[in-house]
Amino acid sequence: MSAETTDKIHDVVIVGSGPAGYTAGIYTGRANLNPVILASSVKAGGELMNTTDVENFPGFPEGIMGPDLMANLEQQAERFGAQIEFEDVVEAELEGEVKTLTTGSGDVYKARAVIISTGSAYRELGLPREKELSGYGVSWCATCDGFFFKDQDIAVIGGGDSAMEEALFLTKFARSVTLVHRRNEFRASRVMVDRATANEKIRFELDAEVAEILGENKVEGLVLRSTVDGSTRELNVTGMFVAIGADPRTDLVKGVLDLTPEGTIATQGRSSKTNVSGVFAAGDVVDPTYRQAITSAGSGCVAAIDVEHFLADQS
Numbered sequence: 001m002s003a004e005t006t007d008k009i010h011d012v013v014i015v016g017s018g019p020a021g022y023t024a025g026i027y028t029g030r031a032n033l034n035p036v037i038l039a040s041s042v043k044a045g046g047e048l049m050n051t052t053d054v055e056n057f058p059g060f061p062e063g064i065m066g067p068d069l070m071a072n073l074e075q076q077a078e079r080f081g082a083q084i085e086f087e088d089v090v091e092a093e094l095e096g097e098v099k100t101l102t103t104g105s106g107d108v109y110k111a112r113a114v115i116i117s118t119g120s121a122y123r124e125l126g127l128p129r130e131k132e133l134s135g136y137g138v139s140w141c142a143t144c145d146g147f148f149f150k151d152q153d154i155a156v157i158g159g160g161d162s163a164m165e166e167a168l169f170l171t172k173f174a175r176s177v178t179l180v181h182r183r184n185e186f187r188a189s190r191v192m193v194d195r196a197t198a199n200e201k202i203r204f205e206l207d208a209e210v211a212e213i214l215g216e217n218k219v220e221g222l223v224l225r226s227t228v229d230g231s232t233r234e235l236n237v238t239g240m241f242v243a244i245g246a247d248p249r250t251d252l253v254k255g256v257l258d259l260t261p262e263g264t265i266a267t268q269g270r271s272s273k274t275n276v277s278g279v280f281a282a283g284d285v286v287d288p289t290y291r292q293a294i295t296s297a298g299s300g301c302v303a304a305i306d307v308e309h310f311l312a313d314q315s
Contacts, residue, residue: 010036012307013101013111014082015089015252018046019293020283020300021117022073027304028115029080033311036109037077037084038101044086045070046119046284047140048293055147057293066135069293092252094279112314113278113307116257116265117300118249120284120291125157125242129213137219137239140246142166143292146173154239155180155222157210163243164192170241171201178202178235182209182227205235213240248285257281262288272303280306 012028014021017039028035039045048054048066055063064072078084087103094114101109122140124130130138139145142156146169154174156167159181167177179196184206186193196202207228214221214234222235248264250257258266258275265281267273272280282303283296 008110009098010034010109010111011311012036012113012115013038013099013109014115014117015092015101016040016046016117016119016249016283016285017044017074017084018048018070018117018119018283019073019297020119020285020303021046021115022070022077023297023300024115024117024282024304024307025077025082025084025300026073026080027301028307029077029082031304031308032081033308035077035082036111037082038089038103038109039074039084039086040088041086041104042088043119045074046296047122053148054144054293056144073297089252092256094253094256094276097278099278113280113310115272115300115303115307116253116274116279116281116285117283117296117303118252118285119296120246120248120264122242122246123244125210125244127210127213130242133213133215133219136217137215138213139239139241140243141291142169142241142243145241146170149174149239151175152238153178153236154241155205155210155235155237156241156243157181158243158245159183159185160187160243160245161189161192162245164188164196166241166243167196167202168199171199174201174239176201176203178205178237180205180208180210180222180224180235183207210240246284246291248288250285260288264288270302272299272306278310280310 011033014037025037053063091102093100099114153176155178208224211225212223280303282299
């Protein structure tokens with residue numbers, strides 16, 4: 001595609017796709033705002049592109065594959081007139097009445113309103129084949145995938161509150177949950193540690209880290225390495241949930257938009273409004289807690305309606 005060089009000012013440009021970005025595109029499209037979605041050349045569709053079965057998104061009683069769900073949302077946004085460009089925004093000038101967004105290919109988009117829906121990225125362990133086995137025993141979301149591990153032995157990696165929450169949630173399905181932590185003390189709050197230690201299904205492997213994932217086409221075990229003496233041992237599990245945190249993708253707006261102590265974009269109350277007039281945020285980039293496809297989609301709806309009201313007030 002040749003660089004966009006016109007001086008056209010769009011009503012709204014949405015940065016990022018995923019459930020939030022595409023839902024914002026659907027709603028702003030239906031409001032005749034002719035949205036442009038800069039969906040990213042690499043991360044289009046968000047984290048659900050790395051997910052297999054999605055069984056908890058309303059409207060799909062038999063479940064749906066993550067990439068298929070995102071393809072449906074993309075097509076629905078296009079149906080209502082969204083212009084979708086698979087480009088990455090590298091520079092954003094968000095202050096002032098007209099916002100300017102520049103992509104890596106040199107395209108420049110101007111807009112009266114901008115929705116930031118760049119999502120978040122789960123932190124990875126950095127192991128060989130970790131990404132390859134995503135959806136085949138490796139997961140970063142217990143509420144998304146725990147159901148698939150009924151009566152299985154699984155591991156949770158991490159030592160914070162999120163790891164404890166994941167482990168406790170997974171005991172609803174798993175036969176056993178082994179919590180692996182590289183230290184012998186937890187970062188988690190005392191109440192969460194107490195709940196985990198009181199659960200008879202949860203075991204602990206402390207002073208240990210995952211050195212290798214075993215199995216060809218799915219997880220069949222882990223090799224644990226002692227952080228004290230370097231010795232190794234195998235852990236017989238069929239699933240590994242990585243719970244070492246997630247990082248909101250806020251590099252584009254740091255120094256311009258206010259951030260929360262958790263690192264997400266700060267919004268006003270239950271709205272999507274940021275500290276900069278005409279700039280709104282939706283999805284995981286504003287949500288340090290729930291990070292579900294359905295909550296992201298709802299957040300995208302909120303942002304779209306906020307944009308519609310904002311633009312109506314400006315006219």
